[in-house]
Amino acid sequence: MKIRRFGNSLFTRLVLFGIGIVISTAILRFYFLRDFLETEQSAVVARQQSIIASYLAQDIGYRTEERRHFLERLATQVPPGLLNDPAALREWLREHQELQPLFAQGLFFANTDGVIVVDYPTMNGRRAISLTSYPDYTRVLDGATVIGDPLLSPASARPILPMMAPVRNAEGRISGILGGTTELNATGFLDHLQRAQLGPSGGFMLISPSRRLIIASSNPASVFNSLPPTGTDLLLDRALTGFRGNGVGRDQHGVDEIKAFASVPGTDWIVVACLPLAAAVPTAAHMRELITRGAMMQGGVIFVIIVLAYLWFFRRLRRAADLADKMTRGEIPLSPLPVVRRDEVGHLTMAFNGLLARLKMHQSELQHQAHHDVLTGLPNRIMLAERMQQALARAGRENTGIALLYLDLDGFKPINDTLGHQAGDLVLKEIAQRLRQVARHSDTLARVGGDEFVLLATDLGQPLENGTRALAEKCIKAVSEPLRLAHGDRQLGVSIGIAVCDGRCDADALLQAADKAMYHAKAQGRGRYVIAANGIGCGHSSIVAGATTEAAPQPHHPLPGSPLPGGTSPGSGLSPGH
Numbered sequence: 001m002k003i004r005r006f007g008n009s010l011f012t013r014l015v016l017f018g019i020g021i022v023i024s025t026a027i028l029r030f031y032f033l034r035d036f037l038e039t040e041q042s043a044v045v046a047r048q049q050s051i052i053a054s055y056l057a058q059d060i061g062y063r064t065e066e067r068r069h070f071l072e073r074l075a076t077q078v079p080p081g082l083l084n085d086p087a088a089l090r091e092w093l094r095e096h097q098e099l100q101p102l103f104a105q106g107l108f109f110a111n112t113d114g115v116i117v118v119d120y121p122t123m124n125g126r127r128a129i130s131l132t133s134y135p136d137y138t139r140v141l142d143g144a145t146v147i148g149d150p151l152l153s154p155a156s157a158r159p160i161l162p163m164m165a166p167v168r169n170a171e172g173r174i175s176g177i178l179g180g181t182t183e184l185n186a187t188g189f190l191d192h193l194q195r196a197q198l199g200p201s202g203g204f205m206l207i208s209p210s211r212r213l214i215i216a217s218s219n220p221a222s223v224f225n226s227l228p229p230t231g232t233d234l235l236l237d238r239a240l241t242g243f244r245g246n247g248v249g250r251d252q253h254g255v256d257e258i259k260a261f262a263s264v265p266g267t268d269w270i271v272v273a274c275l276p277l278a279a280a281v282p283t284a285a286h287m288r289e290l291i292t293r294g295a296m297m298q299g300g301v302i303f304v305i306i307v308l309a310y311l312w313f314f315r316r317l318r319r320a321a322d323l324a325d326k327m328t329r330g331e332i333p334l335s336p337l338p339v340v341r342r343d344e345v346g347h348l349t350m351a352f353n354g355l356l357a358r359l360k361m362h363q364s365e366l367q368h369q370a371h372h373d374v375l376t377g378l379p380n381r382i383m384l385a386e387r388m389q390q391a392l393a394r395a396g397r398e399n400t401g402i403a404l405l406y407l408d409l410d411g412f413k414p415i416n417d418t419l420g421h422q423a424g425d426l427v428l429k430e431i432a433q434r435l436r437q438v439a440r441h442s443d444t445l446a447r448v449g450g451d452e453f454v455l456l457a458t459d460l461g462q463p464l465e466n467g468t469r470a471l472a473e474k475c476i477k478a479v480s481e482p483l484r485l486a487h488g489d490r491q492l493g494v495s496i497g498i499a500v501c502d503g504r505c506d507a508d509a510l511l512q513a514a515d516k517a518m519y520h521a522k523a524q525g526r527g528r529y530v531i532a533a534n535g536i537g538c539g540h541s542s543i544v545a546g547a548t549t550e551a552a553p554q555p556h557h558p559l560p561g562s563p564l565p566g567g568t569s570p571g572s573g574l575s576p577g578h
């Protein structure tokens with residue numbers, strides 16, 4: 001029961017509502033943030049990568065061009081006399097190499113047959129190498145300065161970049177080839193690219209699109225590896241056919257990477273900056289943790305707000321409910337609840353008060369209906385019984401007397417039968433009206449049956465019968481007045497049984513005695529009254545008398561067989577039972 005009440009509580013529902021809001025907003029935040037991070041932030045990272053890749057490409061281009069220009073200039077400066085003097089030529093090479101060591105593996109001179117004849121520094125196996133098998137050889141003989149393709153040095157077995165420039169004799173004809181080689185990872189060349197890292201797991205590559213080869217890389221193991229086959233990484237495929245820029249591609253393991261591509265000036269090489277997408281944006285798990293923590297804090301704040309709001313805003317509602325509960329349990333009387341403010345609670349309280357007022361009105365209507373006759377509006381048997389109790393008590397206290405006049409109309413049925421019930425109702429109302437005028441204000445006139453009335457007269461002085469008799473005669477006279485009906489005048493009579501008491505008798509017995517006396521009045525010819533004899537429980541001795549329906553009272557007739565029985569049996573009902 002308590003659990004059910006807890007579940008139905010507004011407070012519980014408010015808290016659940018708050019939790020619902022927190023969870024749903026956290027989920028929405030997670031999805032929107034993830035979208036933001038994956039698109040917006042990765043775009044930012046990609047742009048940054050493009051900038052770095054471009055910078056690196058410019059730098060590599062500068063270093064390559066620097067070496068090309070140096071070699072070109074040097075080739076024009078070779079003294080023609082040294083071309084046939086290897087020892088002098090080597091000495092010349094030494095001087096220039098030591099002066100500006102741009103080629104880490106040194107310089108060499110090859111004759112027009114493509115055979116290396118001089119090198120500095122001397123490197124085992126370099127001399128006597130033939131260049132004829134290199135595709136760039138013929139281009140040099142055609143007069144071009146060539147930046148060769150990176151290759152594994154036949155002499156040192158390390159990745160190197162060869163460059164060659166034609167050397168001309170005094171006649172201007174090509175008489176040899178001046179070359180220089182540098183290791184790719186030599187200090188001051190591509191070493192900075194090899195060492196460079198992009199975040200914890202990203203890096204750079206220098207690739208040759210024509211040979212689909214990785215020339216240099218932050219990952220030394222991948223240097224001189226072939227690029228993944230076409231179709232593995234569509235972004236890379238686009239870059240190999242001319243696209244420069246950035247986007248999300250794949251590595252050879254199928255992991256999403258943000259990649260940026262930049263061309264190296266003076267070469268066909270491309271610098272590629274790669275960063276796994278997961279490293280570029282905070283991981284989803286980390287974000288979930290942040291959002292969960294935020295949601296918990298938000299939930300806590302909302303819970304506190306709801307508790308305070310509940311305590312503050314609902315306090316009047318709770319107070320009103322407590323008061324209403326107490327009224328329901330009967331601990332306090334039904335009364336309007338206080339309306340403090342005209343908000344929703346005030347509205348509800350006013351509605352409750354309105355309902356209460358209607359309830360009270362209905363209650364008093366029911367009360368009235370329970371105690372009154374619907375047709376005449378006179379008190380009914382129940383109210384008569386209450387009034388009798390009160391009257392008896394007062395008579396006993398004040399040493400006065402009461403009289404009960406039991407009136408039964410004579411000849412009423414024919415009116416009903418001939419003129420109808422509606423006319424009969426009008427007659428009953430008219431008679432009630434007339435009897436009401438006869439009775440004093442302190443008396444009680446009740447309708448106790450179809451055409452039966454009881455008049456309770458109180459505060460009678462001794463001898464009780466005197467006042468009673470006059471009252472009965474007034475009643476007989478009032479009833480016998482002609483009735484002006486739609487179908488002509490009619491006249492009714494009334495038979496009255498009277499019981500008097502000084503306050504020391506039983507109400508039921510008194511009524512029964514009056515009822516029986518009324519029977520005797522009927523039996524004696526109607527239109528008269530009979531006063532019950534003593535013996536009804538109050539010890540009061542009375543005369544027994546009657547009257548005719550004439551306006552002027554006739555001598556009273558004693559009731560045969562008096563004193564009347566009844567009144568002595570306690571608990572006998574009020575209903576006379578005709």
Ligand SMILES: Nc1nc2c(ncn2[C@@H]2O[C@H](COP(=O)(O)OP(=O)(O)OP(=O)(O)O)[C@@H](O)[C@H]2O)c(=O)[nH]1
Binds near residue numbers: 416420428
């Ligand atoms: N119109 C109307 N008639 C009623 C009402 N209650 C009872 N009656 C009728 O009143 C009549 C009472 O019958 P009786 O007491 O025998 O009528 P009566 O002609 O006065 O006869 P006695 O009392 O013997 O003199 C019956 O016909 C009932 O149907 C009522 O509320 N309205």
